[in-house]
Amino acid sequence: DIQMTQSPSSLSASVGDRVTITCRASQGISNSLAWYQQKPGKVPNLLIYAASTLQSGVPSRISGSGSGTDFTLTISSLQPEDVATYYCQKYNGAPFTFGPGTKVDIK
């Protein structure tokens, strides 16, 4: 099975900072990657699919890129409402594995 890893596992940044989270697949998955945001105590929310397609309603400061094995989620200007844990997920074939998550908070 393809394994998904994320780095860093957590980060602390200032409001307005550019934040980048990396997701890596142990084998190529083309662009079959989604990103989710889970705010504390809330249900996960789909941010991005097909590696770079922004889900409707997601702010444009959030973007995704990558293909194959290496992917990134970028928040161009971190806002207080972005405090959350972010998960990547592969969906090119079962198992539809999630990454372990990256916790983002404000410095």
Added chain:
Amino acid sequence: EVQLVESGGGPVKPGGSLRLSCAASGFTFSTNSMNWVRQAPGKGLEWVSSISSTSSYIFYADSVKGRFTISRDNAKNSLYLQMNSLRPEDTAVYYCTLGAVAGSYFFDYWGQGTLVTVSS
């Protein structure tokens, strides 16, 4: 408006069984794949199982294969998860999720979840 409402969670002893249900509304249930994702307390997300629109394709995580059974009733707009031989490590919030893009297994919509607690 898409709504996914899970039910059936609760406390259960190791080795016991539970059946989770998900009532769906606000979309054409019979044309979409459906899924279960779980989250143990304080832990990350774990995909559990998926079923295609006509039940032709069913997938399970290795951690539940042989113990859990996913099913759906398109006439009742309902998704189910029969969980047998439950273990303490199955303790989690179980989310019913919808992949709105036909044939894709990423999750546009999530229910609020139902908590399953496996403990003696």
